[in-house]
Amino acid sequence: MSSGNSSPVVVTDNIQTNNQTILTINMTNVSKLTTTNYLMWSLQTHALLDGYDLASHLDGSAVVPAETITTGDQVTVNPEFTLWKRQDKLIYSALIGAISPSLQPLVSRATTSSDVWKTLAYTYAKPSRGHIKQLKLQLKNWKKDNKTIDVYLQGVTTRLDQLAILGKAMDHEDQIDLILEGLPEDYKPIVDQVEGRDAPPSITELHERLLNHEVKLISAGDSPSPYASITANAVQHRNNNNGGYRNQYQQRPRSNNNGQ
Numbered sequence: 001m002s003s004g005n006s007s008p009v010v011v012t013d014n015i016q017t018n019n020q021t022i023l024t025i026n027m028t029n030v031s032k033l034t035t036t037n038y039l040m041w042s043l044q045t046h047a048l049l050d051g052y053d054l055a056s057h058l059d060g061s062a063v064v065p066a067e068t069i070t071t072g073d074q075v076t077v078n079p080e081f082t083l084w085k086r087q088d089k090l091i092y093s094a095l096i097g098a099i100s101p102s103l104q105p106l107v108s109r110a111t112t113s114s115d116v117w118k119t120l121a122y123t124y125a126k127p128s129r130g131h132i133k134q135l136k137l138q139l140k141n142w143k144k145d146n147k148t149i150d151v152y153l154q155g156v157t158t159r160l161d162q163l164a165i166l167g168k169a170m171d172h173e174d175q176i177d178l179i180l181e182g183l184p185e186d187y188k189p190i191v192d193q194v195e196g197r198d199a200p201p202s203i204t205e206l207h208e209r210l211l212n213h214e215v216k217l218i219s220a221g222d223s224p225s226p227y228a229s230i231t232a233n234a235v236q237h238r239n240n241n242n243g244g245y246r247n248q249y250q251q252r253p254r255s256n257n258n259g260q
Contacts, residue, residue: 020083023052024090026097033099038124039161045098049091057091060114088113127166135159135166143182149210152182157203176200183210186217 027048033041049055056062065080091113096104099120106123110116139159144152156179160170170178180191190213194201201209 022083022087022090023054025049025052025054025094027094030098033103033120035103035124036158038120039165041098042120042125045095054087054091057088057113058117060118062114092116125165127168132163132166132168135163139178144184144187149207149214153179153203153207153210156182173200175203176206179203179206187213189213 025048027045030044030048031037031041046055046058049058062084065084066078067081068075069078092110095113095116096107099107107116107119110119139156142152142155142159147155156175160175163170176194180194183191187210190206190209193209194206
């Protein structure tokens with residue numbers, strides 16, 4: 001890696017062993033696992049290893065060679081097993097390094113990369129009635145109040161993602177209704193527009209509409225909000241980013257509503 005100010009990248013070294021290659025992967029661009037980011041961490045980690053055709057070590061689908069080979073009365077170590085074990089230990093080490101130190105004891109008894117993966121999935125993705133009820137209650141009580149639109153929606157979508165991990169994904173229309181219910185009276189024009197449509201907008205489209213309305217409310221206020229410049233810059237960035245933000249998530253043509 002270069003010593004400049006460039007962003008960290010994945011460093012992969014090839015170890016040649018009897019005309020076969022072992023990959024050692026340094027996952028420096030993977031955010032460390034915390035108690036709240038399992039979904040994105042697992043997606044990023046699995047995608048990275050899948051890119052190197054090593055994801056089978058995570059889900060246990062890799063065929064583990066026999067440890068020994070017996071030829072007549074001679075028992076010898078299977079070189080295929082040695083190769084598999086070395087590769088798995090390098091993945092195991094990379095996974096441990098991508099976990100926050102406070103959470104590493106969770107996998108202290110794991111001996112393979114698959115054990116680490118399954119332990120974390122059991123801990124953070126196993127559905128439990130209590131956990132699901134807690135998330136739903138948090139969603140019910142999560143209101144915009146004096147939060148910015150960005151903070152408010154992030155709180156909603158984070159909990160919705162967690163429910164999806166647990167196999168309790170909420171219907172898209174219910175997600176939109178939930179977001180609208182948490183808005184104060186100042187956002188009634190947006191609520192009325194959305195509820196008057198035949199089909200609910202995407203969360204991304206609703207987010208943009210709410211940001212634009214937030215800027216209007218701040219501009220019309222007597223005293224400037226500490227979030228005014230942040231919100232205005234965020235809206236301008238989205239509006240100037242031609243094709244990026246909207247084209248990625250666009251579900252349908254935007255309606256010609258006046259004022260928004």
